Amino acid sequence: MKVFIDQLTKKFGDVIGVEDLTLHIDDGEFVAFLGPSGCGKTTTLLTLAGIYKPTEGEIRFDERVVNRVPPKDRNIGMVFQSYALYPHMTVFQNIAYPLKLKKVAKAVQHERVEQVATTMGIGNLLDRRPGQLSGGQQQRVALGRALVKEPDILLFDEPLSNLDARLRLTMRGEIKHLQKDLGITSIYVTHDQVEAMTMADRIAVMNGGHLQAFDAPDELYSRPKTQFVAGFVGNPPMNFLSVEVSQAEGRYVAQAAGLRLEIGRERGERPASHAGAVVMGIRPEDIQISEDGTVAGEIYIVEPLGREDLIDVRVGRHSFLLLASTETQHHAGERVKLSFDMEKAQFFDPQTEKSLLWRQ
Amino acid sequence: MRNTATAPNSRGAWRSVLGAYGFMAPAGALVIVFFLIPVAIILYLSLTNLASSNFTSNLAAMEFVGLKNYRTLLNDQFARKIFFNTIFYVLFTLSIFNVTLALIVSLLTTHIDRGAGFLFRALWILPRITSPVVYILIWKRMMAEAPFGILNQFNTWLNQPTYNYIATNPWVFVVVVNGFIGLSFGMIIFTSAIESIPKDLLNASLVDGSSKLQRIRYVILPLIRWPLLFVFTYQTLSLLTSFVEIQLLTDGGPGLYRTEVWSLTAYHRALSNYFGNAQWGYGSAFAVLLVLIGVVLAVIYMRVFRFDELVAEPRVENL
Numbered sequence: 146m147k148v149f150i151d152q153l154t155k156k157f158g159d160v161i162g163v164e165d166l167t168l169h170i171d172d173g174e175f176v177a178f179l180g181p182s183g184c185g186k187t188t189t190l191l192t193l194a195g196i197y198k199p200t201e202g203e204i205r206f207d208e209r210v211v212n213r214v215p216p217k218d219r220n221i222g223m224v225f226q227s228y229a230l231y232p233h234m235t236v237f238q239n240i241a242y243p244l245k246l247k248k249v250a251k252a253v254q255h256e257r258v259e260q261v262a263t264t265m266g267i268g269n270l271l272d273r274r275p276g277q278l279s280g281g282q283q284q285r286v287a288l289g290r291a292l293v294k295e296p297d298i299l300l301f302d303e304p305l306s307n308l309d310a311r312l313r314l315t316m317r318g319e320i321k322h323l324q325k326d327l328g329i330t331s332i333y334v335t336h337d338q339v340e341a342m343t344m345a346d347r348i349a350v351m352n353g354g355h356l357q358a359f360d361a362p363d364e365l366y367s368r369p370k371t372q373f374v375a376g377f378v379g380n381p382p383m384n385f386l387s388v389e390v391s392q393a394e395g396r397y398v399a400q401a402a403g404l405r406l407e408i409g410r411e412r413g414e415r416p417a418s419h420a421g422a423v424v425m426g427i428r429p430e431d432i433q434i435s436e437d438g439t440v441a442g443e444i445y446i447v448e449p450l451g452r453e454d455l456i457d458v459r460v461g462r463h464s465f466l467l468l469a470s471t472e473t474q475h476h477a478g479e480r481v482k483l484s485f486d487m488e489k490a491q492f493f494d495p496q497t498e499k500s501l502l503w504r505q
Numbered sequence: 506m507r508n509t510a511t512a513p514n515s516r517g518a519w520r521s522v523l524g525a526y527g528f529m530a531p532a533g534a535l536v537i538v539f540f541l542i543p544v545a546i547i548l549y550l551s552l553t554n555l556a557s558s559n560f561t562s563n564l565a566a567m568e569f570v571g572l573k574n575y576r577t578l579l580n581d582q583f584a585r586k587i588f589f590n591t592i593f594y595v596l597f598t599l600s601i602f603n604v605t606l607a608l609i610v611s612l613l614t615t616h617i618d619r620g621a622g623f624l625f626r627a628l629w630i631l632p633r634i635t636s637p638v639v640y641i642l643i644w645k646r647m648m649a650e651a652p653f654g655i656l657n658q659f660n661t662w663l664n665q666p667t668y669n670y671i672a673t674n675p676w677v678f679v680v681v682v683n684g685f686i687g688l689s690f691g692m693i694i695f696t697s698a699i700e701s702i703p704k705d706l707l708n709a710s711l712v713d714g715s716s717k718l719q720r721i722r723y724v725i726l727p728l729i730r731w732p733l734l735f736v737f738t739y740q741t742l743s744l745l746t747s748f749v750e751i752q753l754l755t756d757g758g759p760g761l762y763r764t765e766v767w768s769l770t771a772y773h774r775a776l777s778n779y780f781g782n783a784q785w786g787y788g789s790a791f792a793v794l795l796v797l798i799g800v801v802l803a804v805i806y807m808r809v810f811r812f813d814e815l816v817a818e819p820r821v822e823n824l
């Protein structure tokens with residue numbers, strides 16, 4: 146089922162939950178809503194589910210406008226962050242609840258619940274109550290309950306954020322696999338950009354109730370259209386600094402105190418034509434410590450991450466985070482030379498925070 | 506914690522036991538001073554013939570009569586009527602107002618706009634926070650005979666017949682007047698129980714395909730089962746012992762014991778006898794039986810409703 150969100154606004158009195166959101170989701174697509182806490186992800190999801198009525202705008206499922214359709218007539222399956230299992234019902238009753246409400250025959254209920262429970266690997270837990278289950282098991286029950294009614298749309302509200310890191314990894318794979326198998330249009334809310342990047346076909350980045358970008362993960366990563374997106378997507382986050390970009394004799398140069406970096410023509414042309422300073426962004430993995438680096442700096446701190454070291458290098462009054470292999474030992478106070486991969490650098494208008502390279 | 510409490514074999518364990526009793530001490534003291542001691546006193550009084558007619562300042566002269574008061578009570582031709590009056594009063598007030606209507610008001614006011622719900626509930630609390638004398642006076646003024654009663658004033662203006670409402674339907678008024686007060690207790694408990702149900706759970710039910718009514722039936726009511734049973738129990742016991750409103754409204758009348766209830770009888774016999782003779786000993790016998798009934802009912806409720814399940818061990822490993 147396709148989902149069309151057009152100029153959706155939801156306000157709670159004066160508080161803006163989400164404003165002027167336009168988003169078209171394809172049939173069978175897996176879309177992630179990514180953004181910091183309080184940016185309106187849950188509000189959007191609950192409006193899609195029919196719990197909230199839109200203040201303005203329109204929501205359509207395929208051709209049908211659903212603004213005033215009550216939740217029970219939307220055929221949506223939803224998984225909540227808190228799992229929201231009914232504590233007084235057994236696992237079986239929890240999963241069977243949507244079927245019971247649909248007045249599905251008892252025998253069919255049994256069959257479907259058994260089937261879903263087996264798929265979710267919780268077939269042996271049907272007689273337990275939610276209070277007797279681990280977090281991971283509860284998560285599977287919640288997923289089972291969402292799937293059992295064979296929904297047209299699946300909504301996930303930060304479903305993995307209460308699980309430990311290892312389980313999160315497993316469930317991430319399982320959910321994605323399941324979604325592709327079933328081909329159900331899915332919207333997945335998260336504030337964890339790794340989750341969004343690994344699972345989603347497209348990511349809607351939100352901030353302060355507004356949509357910042359809606360693109361495929363690699364697009365967001367390599368061609369961020371706003372400074373917010375550039376800073377939010379990627380871990381460790383992109384480095385930002387204010388530079389002047391100028392052109393002389395067909396060569397483009399970005400300059401800041403203690404820093405002079407050459408840029409290729411394709412990257413340099415637009416920032417150079419921008420009057421005044423611009424914001425340059427460069428990801429940690431695009432900076433290397435090397436003998437033939439052109440920028441001199443001093444290591445401020447080294448954070449071992451196991452596979453690699455996260456190093457904070459100070460260049461004049463600027464600070465850069467970068468990743469270095471653990472093979473070479475680095476230590477605080479060491480003087481190093483940095484080389485920047487300027488073909489990966491991003492440039493933003495400091496006023497509008499929009500990209501100077503990628504237009505919307 | 507559990508092990509050390511049952512097997513206090515070290516200093517630390519003793520200290521934790523002492524700590525436990527320390528925490529229970531204030532409540533324990535209240536129960537002893539305001540319940541156990543008074544019960545002991547009336548139990549003793551009920552075995553004497555103490556009355557205002559034979560009162561001397563020499564307590565030693567007080568005559569110990571054994572179970573005589575209880576025998577008199579069992580042969581009292583009105584005791585039976587009063588007993589069934591009490592059951593009638595408790596049952597109807599409890600089932601109609603204190604539980605059912607309280608539940609309905611809670612459900613309604615939690616399903617409408619928050620502010621409106623709050624205002625509506627605040628109105629329902631008025632009868633409880635009004636002094637009983639004032640509250641009953643309002644009812645009496647409203648319902649009084651023509652030409653005094655406000656309702657009858659309207660009847661007169663509209664050329665309708667006038668009624669002596671309370672005298673003709675005393676039970677209706679006894680139940681309604683008490684129910685209006687009793688309702689707010691359940692309302693407050695139920696409302697807070699409903700509002701403490703996680704929002705996600707309520708939303709989940711709607712998304713799962715329930716209507717709001719189905720959500721009440723399948724999710725909300727089961728989740729407020731304990732508050733429901735608690736209110737049911739607590740209100741049974743408090744209705745059994747309440748009599749002030751009845752005393753002010755009908756004083757057990759009209760006629761002979763038409764709306765007299767057990768606790769009111771205890772009061773009448775012991776402290777406010779018609780004939781000017783306060784039968785302290787005999788009245789105490791009524792009071793003792795009331796305490797007995799209350800305790801028996803409380804134990805039965807606790808068993809039937811399995812209140813011990815309320816205090817299940819916390820599952821710390823689940824946090």
Ligand SMILES: Nc1ncnc2c1ncn2[C@@H]1O[C@H](COP(=O)(O)OP(=O)(O)O)[C@@H](O)[C@H]1O
Pocket residue numbers: 157160161162163180181182183184185186187188189
């Ligand atoms: N029921 C509500 N009443 C009032 N304000 C709300 C309500 N739900 C959300 N908000 C507000 O709307 C904004 C977005 O909230 P939410 O959608 O929950 O954010 P997210 O899920 O992205 O963390 C926040 O400022 C929040 O305080």
Ligand SMILES: [Mg+2]
Pocket residue numbers: 183186187188
């Ligand atoms: Mg949220």
